[in-house]
Amino acid sequence: MTTAGWFGAIPERWDAVPLYGIASERKIPNKGLSETNLLSLSYGRIVRKDIETNEGLLPASFETYQIVRPDDIVLRMTDLQNDQRSLRSALVRETGIITSAYLALALRNVDPRFMAYQFRAIDLMKVFYSMGGGLRQSIGFSDLKRLPVLTPPVEEQRAIADYLDRETAQIDAFIAKNEELITLLNERRAAAVNAPFAREEPNARLSHACEAVVDCPHTTPEVDDDGDFEAVRTASVRAGVYVPGQGLTVSEATWRSRNGSLGPRRGDVLFTREAPAGEACMVPSAEICLGQRMVLLRIDSAKADGQFLLWQLYSREVQSYFELAANGSTVTNIRLPLLRSAPIWLPSLEEQRRVSDAVGEQVAAIDNAIGIARRGIALARDRRAALISAAVTGKIDVGVAV
Known part of the structure; x- marks a missing residue:
């Protein structure tokens, strides 16, 4: 065995060569819309997309896209520091067009499937991220051409x-x-x-089960890394469960300022009115305050059980009410009057x-x-x-x- 950089030990009979020794940049512009088979890199695979769709961001003209061929390798070498989770490489299996923001490699004298697996390994080892250090968010073929690749x-x-x-x-x-x-x-x-x-059948409104329905301050909480309190964000609330570690750390002063005289207490319910709307969970502790887009339901314990109300918020009756109140479209913002008037069984x-x-x-x-x-x-x-x-x-x- 011998050693080859981040690959570690490799068989003696294998070679390591710079990328330009087995690949070149494809770079074929789609002039005159000669190709209309629209492709996209998704979860480590090249998939077809409908060129007629109105969904997502589309260019003014697909002439700005590039043509790729079967057995090419496509790499997404953009947003390197902000996105360290996506799979950035895939093997092309059919001729089509793909955004010119991606890097397309034409291979020679190697097995394309083996190279696709090797690029996946390089990707998973986070090699690309190390190449995009500092403020550098993207790299091109000139930056990659000396990347060592293995050629058994x-x-x-x-x-x-x-x-x-x-x-x-x-x-x-x-x-x-x-x-x-x-x-x-x-x-x-x-x-x-x-x-x-x-x-x-509903026999009450949500406001009948609450002492108060409290909206969050419409400001971004000031983060304090040394704080002992948390500003709960919408990411902290999913499927009726509080998700730890998604909120912002804040100071006691910020906690007091954002809570005022009516801070969350155990038995109350947290509700997301936007991004996404309609999620809820029980208040996890008194050491929290409301982040943006959050609502506190102060439960009237003489009339309602907070957990009962929480489950009911996920019922089809209540969810349909929110959707219909938004004219049948996807709910993007549940305003407080709408929330207070939600029909419930009490x-x-x-x-x-x-x-x-x-x-x-x-x-x-x-x-x-x-x-x-x-x-x-x-x-x-x-x-x-x-x-x-x-x-x-x-x-x-x-x-x-x-």
């Missing part, structure tokens, strides 16, 4: 690509099944939350607690199953990444005679 014998490249095609297909199938399972479990979760409220406290406990028990079981599926997906993705990295650096014997 071509027959070994093919064998490694065949092996990875088989193994990653099995992993991808496992991930897809778990994603389908999560979709079904989320549907079951929504049905469990909705069931008790679908059987009853039975006795005893009945509320019984319903809340029953829904909570079902949701906890479903959430546990979702958590298991998500952990399985995360482990499978880690396995996939490790497998690709090991195979393209020669650390796995794929049964090639040498």
